[in-house]
Amino acid sequence: MTQYHNPIVLQRADPWVVQEQGSYYFTGSHPKYDRIILRKADRIDDLQQAEEKTIWRKHESGPMSRYIWAPELHRVGNAWYIYFAAAQEDFGSQDLPTHRMYVLENTDDDPLSDNWVEKGQIHTPVDSFSLDATTEVIDGIQYLIWAQKDPAIEGNSNLYIAKMKNPWTLESEPVMLSKPEYDWECIDFKVNEGPAVLRHDGMIYLTYSASGTGVPYAVGMLTAKQGSDLLDPASWTKSAQPVFKTSEANHQYGPGHNSFTVSEDGSQDLMIYHARNYTQIEGDPLFDPNRHARVGLVTWSEQGPSFGVPEPDDRWTPATRDILPPDGSHE
Template sequence: MSLLPNPIVLQRADPYVYKDGSSYIFTGSYPTYDRIALRRSDTLSGLQQAEEVTIWRKHDSGPMSHLIWAPEIHRVHGQWVVYFAAAPSADTHADHGTFQHRIFCLTCDDEDPLTGTWTERGQVDTGMESFALDATCFVHRDGHEYLIWPQKDPQIEGNSNLYIARMANPWTLDSAPVMIAQPTYDWEKVRFTVEEGPAVLRHGNRIFVTFSASGTGPEYCMGLLSISQDDDLLDAGNWRKSATPVFSSDETVRQFGPGHNSFTQDEDGNDLLIYHCRNYVEILGDPLFDPNRHAYVGRIRWREDGTPDFGSPLMATRWTPATTQVLPPDGVLEVDDSI
């Protein structure tokens, strides 16, 4: 992998990169949380300058009208699928104590997802009517799609646990949800008790699922689940969780709160980690509305035992804002793209 400018995309938290043949399709949380946008480039380094195409905007009212979070684009049995989280416009901290997000699905049957027609498939019914977000999916070797997502169980302390289910189609579950992990370690419970942002990485005969834990400040970090591909994915007892974080803040390079990652590969087939980070810790107001979580890329190394080594967050080589900035109405700050 040639040296890439980092961040690869400025001001896009929750980055997701899908490798479509020889090109890369990128999406992430738009800073104003009001739309889903895609961009495509033949190279990862070209994503920052690539044209951004809005494929969907929030509704004026109703369950898909507020705080559009963490879109992901997938290709499932020849169909483009986008999962995202949205909340009703009445959602406030004061009224609810926690966010009221649910998981929603869009699909596109056209070849090009940037120009094709997207169809709303509505809320993904997970069997629990509670806070849910950050859905991801993969097609297992048994040919079935599986969905993994975080959700709040009102009977369990904390904000969210991780669940898995087999899918009948991208917007319909075909099995009962199974909880495969919940926050149990201290590093998963700093400021908030959270497991969220799952991402699937396969290597050899194992399936790995990273997730992000704790609050979204410098305490944010990544944990790791694993399972043999020969095991029953819907048996919670088959999943194993790392006892310590596998990726966390590094003050020596001024990178804080790495997480909500995805995975892709470079042109040589090497596995890459895509994640977001901030380069400062003093945030004015609610961290949710600070736009300067940027999308970075790092190389994954594989240990002799077959487990991934994510290393540490990389130093920024592209100019990034060093302090909290107030967003203009269009949600985009003027930035210097020089390396």
């Protein structure tokens, strides 16, 4: 069984890791929320020291000029795509920021090339706060799953799914799969966000994160059978309890916004997530940079996946709000 060291990347929240042709590609939210970055390494443990390349920066004004959040890297067909959320106004101008979902495309084999182009906004029938788009091709159909505010439903965001016409255009009407309803999903904020897909033995597991981004943040899960109508909410079963949450014993707080990948030899499913190792947060937790990317092992039983508990750190982490150089160097 492969053993990993945590954190795998310092100060990069909303981590997304994909393995392609023997290499791991990493992206996540930069603590300045002003750019999209990529790293490449042969081993997960090497991602912290891997060179970080900025492949896109925010616009100076307009819809993609503020708060670049939660980029995800996906290989769809013969191209790479990055899904991300961006806003055009500072916080405080309205109840929710002005985030919408956007897509970049790169037709090169190497996503670290400079051939990224903007494909524009993913438009949904309701023009409202939307973010955390993820995508999965299942049985030849590309689906988009994302978080969005419905003005008629209390709370910040619910989870939706739709078929895609192409990697930046919806084909079907969105269907709501989940909304914040359990107590653990409604602490500080009523939120369902950060969906990620894990498939195993003919089942589809959709994890998501809920509650405020501090200590209460936790991961929930929806389950469906592959081959069922994924646009029918009745095809999905929702866990009433979080499947991954704070471990006070291990000093890991607010784990969430995860992705999935596999170990270097392909034998183990891995959960990549962020968490903090302290609770004393000054000001808005969103602007504390120390949500570090971490890795955990997924184990399987007849009941489905188990994500265990967030493991304790065995690598150095910063104790201040200072933003580190990309390689994490410190005095």
